[in-house]
Amino acid sequence: MERLDGNTPIPDHLAGAIVALGNFDGFHAGHQAVAGRAIDRARAENRPAVIATFDPHPMRHFRSDTPPFRLTTLDQRQRLFAQAGADAMLVFAFDGDLASLPARAFAEHRLVERLRIGGVVTGADFTFGKGRDGDVDVLAALGREMGFGAQTVAPVDDGAGTISSSRIRDFLTAGEPREAAALLTRPFAVQAVVEHGAQLGRKLGYPTANMRLGAYLRPRYGIYAVRGRLPDGRALNGVANLGIRPTIAGQAEELLEPYFFDFSGDLYGQKIEVELIDFLRPEAKFDDLDALKVQMAKDCDTARAALKEG
CATH class of the missing domain: 3.40.50.620 (HUPs)
Known part of the structure; x- marks a missing residue:
């Protein structure tokens, strides 16, 4: 095209x-x-x-x-x-x-x-x-x-009002990606180049792909069930943190950090797209990394269940 x-x-x-x-x-x-x-x-x-x-x-x-x-x-x-x-x-x-x-x-x-x-x-x-x-x-x-x-x-009405970008943004900032997807006819997705980070996720057993949000709208900070799209066409299910990771000292930059289930490989420097499928919970500050690791395992289970719903 x-x-x-x-x-x-x-x-x-x-x-x-x-x-x-x-x-x-x-x-x-x-x-x-x-x-x-x-x-x-x-x-x-x-x-x-x-x-x-x-x-x-x-x-x-x-x-x-x-x-x-x-x-x-x-x-x-x-x-x-x-x-x-x-x-x-x-x-x-x-x-x-x-x-x-x-x-x-x-x-x-x-x-x-x-x-x-x-x-x-x-x-x-x-x-x-x-x-x-x-x-x-x-x-x-x-x-x-x-x-x-x-x-x-004429405007398109979904029964709750005129479909508009403003309504979609409101759903996303409220942490309601499925409602936004219904108006978009597809999930909201962030596309960015994967960058190197502190590799803390790798040390915890959950290697993530660090993606800057750039000019995108900031959806509600929190943990999401996600689906990634790689340049080679593969689709990967996963879980992601969107926000500033309050448990990590010195982390103030807004990032989308997906962890893809059952995937091993190097994504650095590749432009990938990550769809926000479901909001799981808000960001939270944990007492230590062990507590964070326990919660991450729970988040993976919750995300897997949410992704089975479509």
Whole structure:
């Protein structure tokens, strides 16, 4: 699947595409409905299908002091967009230049001149342009004027409310990954390169893979049943600590540290993905390492049971 730069002209073979346009952080069920409508329309009209996203997230541009909140990296989104059936992912770099473009200029210079779109599909709450001077009605009017069709997709409701990235973040920070997964249609997953650590887990008999959280949202600190995905395609069940390990003196950095059952091998330097399946318990401070080791054995048993549930 191709990854395109939204600041450069689109290749000829993707001109005339139907473009799904939005932030799509998380690519949850609501986002998938927008993308699905664009892909279905593209196939019906024999056109390419492109999903366009923004990076960094506009909130990061306007409020740089916002705590980490991302649900997916660009690499994860590219894989998810490909699985949905898109021909390419297009990334608009959200910077001062893009933020200063009025809605009309964005449609004319980015969508028409550079992307040469055949049509665009957005969610019903989509806004764009300097000061958010454009919405779906403005986009439709500009499309009629400039020669592209604009469609909107209604929000997806799961019976408890509109599916949104905000609800997903709330579930994750509350320690409810299964509820978040229901809206995402898959478990929330952290993808990062495994780094060297103090190797304390190895000394305790539970070697872990140390992963920095980077720009990801911080789910509730605690112990999770997890499933790892290795670069070679293997899936591994395990248990992980997410947080700062309060028992370990001097450990203040937030890390995700999975221990994979029945696995032996060197993961250092490899980019792996770890799905949070179930929250088992909050982080706790133990009197000594022996007490911690006893609890780790219990956590492994609890995680194995949770993972059998799916």
